[in-house]
Amino acid sequence: MSQQPYPFKEIESTVQRLWKEHHSFRTEINPDKPKFYCLEMFPYPSGRIHMGHVRNYSIGDALARYKRMRGYNILHPMGWDAFGLPAENAAISRNIPPATWTTDNIAHMKEQLQKLGLSYDWDREVATCLPEYYRWNQWMFLKFLERGLAYKKGGLLNWCDQCATVLANEQVEEGLCWRCKSPVELRSLEQWYLKITDYAKELHDTLDDLSGWPEKVRTMQANWIGPSGGTRINFSIIGHPGHLTVFTTRPDTLFGVTFVTIAPEHEELKTLLSSSPVREKAEAFIHETLHKRAAERNMEVTEKEGMDSGIRLLHPLTGEEVALWIGNFVVAGYGTGVVMGVPAHDTRDFEFARKYGIPVKPVISNPQATSIGNPEEAWTGSGTLMDSGIFSGLSNEEGKQAITRHLEEKGLGQSVTTYRLRDWGISRQRYWGTPIPVIYCPSCGMVPVPESELPVLLPRNVSLSGKGGSPLAEHPEFLHVKCPKCGGDSRRETDTMDTFIDSSWYFLRFTDPTNDTLPFSRQNASHWMPVDQYVGGVEHAILHLLYARFFTKVLNDIGLSPVREPFKALLTQGMVLKDGSKMSKSKGNVVDPDMLIDRYGADTVRLFTLFSAPPDKDLAWDDKAVEGAFRFLGRLSQKAHDLLAQGPMDIVPGELLSPALRLVRTKIHETIQDVSRDLAGDAQMNTAIARLMELLNTLSGVDPQTGDAERRVLHEGLVTMATLLSPFAPHLAQHLWSQLGQKGMVADTAWPSVDPEALKRDVVAFVVQVNGKLRATLMLPPATGEDELRENALGDERIQRTLEGLVIKKVVYVPGKLLNIVAGPA
C-alpha cells in the first residue's frame, strides 16, 4: 500500500464548490422540522480575521452542522457590525472614505471566512452601515421617543479627547477610554439617552431564568445592574421649602446621623447655595472638585475632601440641626446623590468626620468594643440599637424595618430598591454611524423626523478632520433642513448613534433580512426566535448582551418582537493566547489564519482550535500542536485510500465476525455514543475529537488486505468517521463520504445511531480492590454476580498474596464494575 499525500487544498476547494452548487446552507423554513437558530457574534470589519474569529466561528459552525444532522431546520447567518471609529481613523490617516474602507474590508474578510468552509446562509448577510439596515435604527429610535424611552439631557459626561467623542459609563475602564486607553475627562454636554433604567428590575430579576447562560455572565450582569434595597429619607431644609432626600441601606443608624453629604454636581445644590453665607467659597470648591475628579479618574481612590455648605437641615426624627456638607466622594448618579453621614457605623463617614472634626455618635452597640467612649473605628457589624429614641433595644435588623415603617407612616421616607445601572447615553459626535432622526426648529423646538422620511441618509462626501465636534455639523446640505411641522428653516441633529445600537437587534433582522416595510416581520421572528445558541467572547458579557436584552424587551412591548429574551443559550468562548497573553498586533504575537489555512488547510485549523481546549477556556496557541491535528487528518485520508485500493466489496448481512473484529465494531459504536453524548451536553468538542482519534487508532489496526470481513468493518468504521467528523472537519468528511460511495452530502445525512448489538461485550474488566486499593483487574462476563466475582478474586494470586495474614471483614460489590475487599489484622 503506497503512501499518499493528504491533498487538502484540492479537497477543500472541490467540496466548497459542491456546497455552492447544492446551495447546501440556504435557509428555508421547514415546518416539519424543529427549528434551531445558531448565531455567532458578528465581527467588526477591521480588515482581516484573527484566530479569535476562527475559534468563535469554528465552535458555532460545529454546533450548527451537528444540529443540522440531528434533523433540525437551521438558521445560521452572518453579517457585519460595520459602523465604528476605526473606519473614520482610516479615513483620516489614509484618506479613504469610511464607506470604501469598510466595504473593502468586508469583501476581504468574507473571502477569508468562506475559505474556512463555514455553513452560513450568505443570502441573509447584513451590514449595519447600509441604509436598508440603519433606517430601522432610526425607526426604533422614534418608537423609543414616542414611548418616552429616549430623551435628551444636559450634564457632565465622559469625554475622550483622543476619540473626540462622548463615552457611556460602560465604555470607561479604570478612568480610561475602552478603545484608545487615553484618560477620560468630564465635559458638560447635552446628549440623547435611552431609558434602560426603566427595565433595570426586569433585566435583573429575569437573569435567574436564563439557565442556558454561564453562571459567570449572569453574575456579571447582576452586579452591573446592582440592585440594592434601602430607604429614602427626607431631611427638611432650614430656610427653604421642600427637603433633601437621602438614600441609605442602613436606616437603623438614622439616630447616629451627625451630618449629611451632597454630591458636588447635584442639581439642587446651586439653588440651595443662594442663601448660604459661604456661597462663593462653596462654588469655588465645587468647581475645583469636579475638575480634579475628571483628572484623577484613573486613580484608585481619591482622598476624601469636603466643605460645609453653610446650609442646615433638620433631622426627621430628632429635629436636631444637621450640617449639609459637599463631599467629593458622593456619586451624583447613584441613589439620590445625597447621603446621611453616620461616622460611628460607616468607614467612609468615619474617615470624613475625623478629618473635619465632626462628632461621632454610636447608636449600634458593638459587642467587640473594649471601652466605651470615642471609638477608634466605625462599627459596621450587627448589634443592638441604642440612643435611638423609641427604637432603642431593637436588633439592627428589626430597627431597619421599624424605622422605615415609622418614616413611611409619617410621610418622611419610603422603602425603595435602587440600581447601579444608569441610562444609556447614545449620542456620539462622530460621522460613521446612524444619524439620529431629529430636527431642531426655532419655532417648534425638537421635531422627530416623520417615519415616512426615513432613512435620514448619512452623506457620503464629508470631510473628516478628527479635530472634535460632529463632522455632520460641517456638512451644510445635511445640516440645513425645513421643519416637518412648520416648514421653517431648521437644523438636523448632527450626532450619530452609539454603534452598540446596531448590534442590539441584528439577530432579529436575520430572521427577515430583506424586509423593507418593517425591521422584521413578527411572523418570521416568531418562527426563529429566540436564538437557541449564541456564541461569542466573554468581553461582551455585560454591554452588548445587556443592551440586546433591553432592546428585545422594548420591541416586545411595542408588539414587534415575539420574545422577551433574545438568547436562550449562551456559550462564551475563551481567548486565544500565545506565549501567555492575548494575541494582538501590538504584542506582535499574532498567528495569521490565512497562513495556517494555506499550510495545513481549513479542516486542520478548525480541528485544532476545537480540540486543544474546551470551548469556554482560554486556548494556548502552539504551532507544533497544530501538526497533531494535521497528522490525524492525513492518517485518516491514508486509511481510506488503503481500503479503496482493494477494490469494491459486497455487503454480507449477518456475517459472523472474529472476536477481534467484533471489538472493532464495538469501538465504532461506542464512539458514536460518546461523541453524541459530548456534543449533546455542554459542547465538549475537545473530548469528542479525542474519541475520533481513538477510533482511528483502533481502525489503523485493521488491515484491509487481510480479508473481506476486515474490509467491511473498516468501511463501516470510515463511513461512521466521516459522519462524526463532519461538524469539525467538514471538507475531508465530505470527501471521504463520496470516496466511500455514499450518496448526497454528508452535511445533510442523519447523525448515525448506535447498534445496541455492537455494544455488547463478552467480557469486561472488573476492578478488584483490597481496602480501596486496586490489586487486580479480572476479565469476566458483564453479568458476573457477587459470589462468582468474589470466588474469582479470591482465586487470584495477587489478591491472595495481599490478603496473607489478614481477615476479611467486609466485601463491597458494585455490579458490572468492582469488588472491594475490606480486610485487616485478626
Add this chain to the structure above:
RNA sequence: GCCGGAGUGGCGAAAUAGGCAGACGCAAGGGACUUAAAAUCCCUCGGCCGCAAGGCCAUACCGGUUCGAUCCCGGUCUCCGGCACCA
C-alpha cells in the same frame, strides 16, 4: 472590600449519581525503514525504590465523612475574571 471561577505529568488536557487518576494530543527518549533526510511505523514516557515480580508516594495545602475521595463537607493558600468612594 464585595461577587464569581479555577488549582491534576515537561505542556494543552481527560476522568465526578464517590469506584482502575492522567484518555486524546504535543514535546521528549529509543528503535525500524532510508546512502541520508523528510514522511511513516513500532516501543517508552507522573515521582521514588527494585534485576524482576512488585511496592510506596502523588490531583495546591491541612483536616473530616466513607469500604473507597480529583469528586462531598470544614478550614488555609495561590492564581484568574468581574464590580468598586454605590451610602
